[in-house]
Amino acid sequence: MRKLLMTAMLLIAMTSAAQAETIIASVNGLVCAFCATSIEKTFKKQPAVDQVKVDLDTKLVTISTKDGQTIDDKTITSLITDAGYSVTNIKRQK
Amino acid sequence: MRIYALALLLITLLAVAEEAVAKPISYVGGTMVMQENDETGNTLSVDYTVTPNYAVGFFAKQEEGGSKNMLTVGPQLNTLVKRWNLPVGQGNIFNMTGIGESTLDGKTRPSAWTGMLADYETRRIFTSYELRLMDAQNMDSYVRQRARAGVAPYLANYDDLNTFLMLQVDDHPDKDHTIVVTPLVRFFYHTALAEAGYSSDHQAMFNWILQF
Numbered sequence: 001m002r003k004l005l006m007t008a009m010l011l012i013a014m015t016s017a018a019q020a021e022t023i024i025a026s027v028n029g030l031v032c033a034f035c036a037t038s039i040e041k042t043f044k045k046q047p048a049v050d051q052v053k054v055d056l057d058t059k060l061v062t063i064s065t066k067d068g069q070t071i072d073d074k075t076i077t078s079l080i081t082d083a084g085y086s087v088t089n090i091k092r093q094k
Numbered sequence: 095m096r097i098y099a100l101a102l103l104l105i106t107l108l109a110v111a112e113e114a115v116a117k118p119i120s121y122v123g124g125t126m127v128m129q130e131n132d133e134t135g136n137t138l139s140v141d142y143t144v145t146p147n148y149a150v151g152f153f154a155k156q157e158e159g160g161s162k163n164m165l166t167v168g169p170q171l172n173t174l175v176k177r178w179n180l181p182v183g184q185g186n187i188f189n190m191t192g193i194g195e196s197t198l199d200g201k202t203r204p205s206a207w208t209g210m211l212a213d214y215e216t217r218r219i220f221t222s223y224e225l226r227l228m229d230a231q232n233m234d235s236y237v238r239q240r241a242r243a244g245v246a247p248y249l250a251n252y253d254d255l256n257t258f259l260m261l262q263v264d265d266h267p268d269k270d271h272t273i274v275v276t277p278l279v280r281f282f283y284h285t286a287l288a289e290a291g292y293s294s295d296h297q298a299m300f301n302w303i304l305q306f
């Protein structure tokens with residue numbers, strides 16, 4: 001019974017881990033932390049988004065989605081444009 | 095007569111007031127409250143960003159200095175005219191235009207204002223130039239300029255407290271002290287910004303901005 005429970009838990013953990021996504025966008029114009037909060041605020045309003053991280057050193061915006069959810073490149077680009085910046089590249093990690 | 099009408103139209107179209115210490119447009123759906131107190135008076139503005147290129151808001155300014163204690167209030171439209179997003183910096187040109195009414199010595203007149211703000215910033219430096227025009231019918235009108243240059247003593251990342259040491263130079267020919275220099279320090283952390291300085295005509299300056 002314990003073995004079964006552990007297997008089930010492991011399975012659940014594995015599926016959810018496999019379904020959350022990390023999206024890394026390279027952004028131009030990302031220099032001022034005060035203005036860059038607009039990126040964080042814009043993405044946090046998205047229901048699919050779990051976490052957002054902005055790094056001014058690398059000019060990267062890292063977005064983690066919730067389990068089983070994703071955001072397409074077009075939406076990422078338009079959200080960052082709405083916040084006032086330009087996307088140069090998007091990478092994805094499962 | 096036609097030239098006069100044209101000049102009047104130009105003044106009305108170009109007529110300012112917002113001494114924007116930050117970008118007058120934030121992000122779509124964002125609200126920005128800006129409050130400034132300096133040798134030119136006290137300003138309050140609330141702006142809501144509708145699209146990446148437009149923000150609508152409310153502007154109020156209590157002028158200070160000499161005999162001018164005029165109060166101006168009215169709606170304002172902020173426009174992003176041009177933006178350059180570069181790997182190491184961002185440059186912008188904004189326009190801020192409003193119409194409303196001004197009150198001085200118990201008299202109220204229609205007024206109009208407009209301004210152009212150009213800025214360029216990297217993580218290390220900040221520069222801006224602003225031209226402002228204000229016209230309150232038969233009561234007051236002025237053209238003013240403001241330039242700023244600043245440097246960050248250390249490179250702060252997104253979650254750090256950011257600091258800029260700045261020098262602001264104001265040119266207002268309509269006032270007693272035409273040129274005023276204000277050294278100031280700017281701090282910001284995430285969505286809160288504050289700056290404090292002391293001007294060459296011995297006035298304290300304090301500005302703050304909050305973004306929602």
Ligand SMILES: [Cu+2]
Pocket residue numbers: 032033034035036
């Ligand atoms: Cu900024």
